[in-house]
Amino acid sequence: MTPPSKPHIPINMVLVTERCILRYPSHDDAAAMLTAFTSAEFPRDLPLGLITSLEEVNQWIDRCQTGWADGNIYSWVVEQRLDHTLLGQVTLAQLNEPDTWSLAYWIHPFHWGQGYATEAAQKVLEFGIEKLNATKFWAGSAEWNTSSERVLEKLGMAHISDNPQGYLIQGIPIPIKEFELTLP
Numbered sequence: 001m002t003p004p005s006k007p008h009i010p011i012n013m014v015l016v017t018e019r020c021i022l023r024y025p026s027h028d029d030a031a032a033m034l035t036a037f038t039s040a041e042f043p044r045d046l047p048l049g050l051i052t053s054l055e056e057v058n059q060w061i062d063r064c065q066t067g068w069a070d071g072n073i074y075s076w077v078v079e080q081r082l083d084h085t086l087l088g089q090v091t092l093a094q095l096n097e098p099d100t101w102s103l104a105y106w107i108h109p110f111h112w113g114q115g116y117a118t119e120a121a122q123k124v125l126e127f128g129i130e131k132l133n134a135t136k137f138w139a140g141s142a143e144w145n146t147s148s149e150r151v152l153e154k155l156g157m158a159h160i161s162d163n164p165q166g167y168l169i170q171g172i173p174i175p176i177k178e179f180e181l182t183l184p
Contacts, residue, residue, distance in 0.1 A: 006071035007131055015076060015123045022076035022090065022120055025064045029077050030057040032086035032108075041109035045142065045169050048106060067093070074127075078107070078120040087116050090124045092132070100136040101128050105151075117151045125155060125181070135183045140166065140176040149177060157181040 015022035036042055037051040044050070051057055067073025075091040088107035095102055103125065107117045128134035139157060141148040143166075149159075157179035166176035 017119045017123050025077045033057050036108040039109045090120045101134045103139040118154045137181045139179045143175040152179040
């Protein structure tokens with residue numbers, strides 16, 4: 001039995017919300033992304049918080065573009081509709097379980113607390129359901145990141161477990177809370 005073919009999602013696919021445009025990441029975004037990652041408020045115990053140069057941002061953008069081409073990771077840059085200011089990024093990454101995708105997002109610290117993460121992530125979940133036939137979404141939030149937890153709860157995701165091993169930052173485990181949304 002052959003595995004089902006992956007849908008072809010063109011790089012010019014744009015998702016639009018009331019206040020945001022979500023689009024394919026470009027190397028033209030690197031400088032604005034670097035201002036987020038190197039901001040004093042951006043957490044250093046997140047993987048992107050270790051990025052300190054344009055070269056590293058461009059390598060990350062390359063990985064986003066490769067994942068899109070491979071059909072297993074879709075990353076969108078989130079910008080304001082009004083003036084195209086870069087707000088952040090939302091990603092869906094395919095997991096090993098069929099029709100299951102991991103959700104990740106970040107918002108530039110200059111724009112925290114304004115509802116952009118929820119708005120953009122909701123649109124990406126809708127994309128996952130409609131275009132990728134996703135039936136389950138998983139997300140992890142660093143234990144300390146109560147703002148991210150609130151976003152996940154607003155998206156309808158339920159806390160399923162605490163993972164003390166979480167992910168590693170420079171060899172140190174960062175505990176996470178795991179969330180899941182399963183569709184009927």
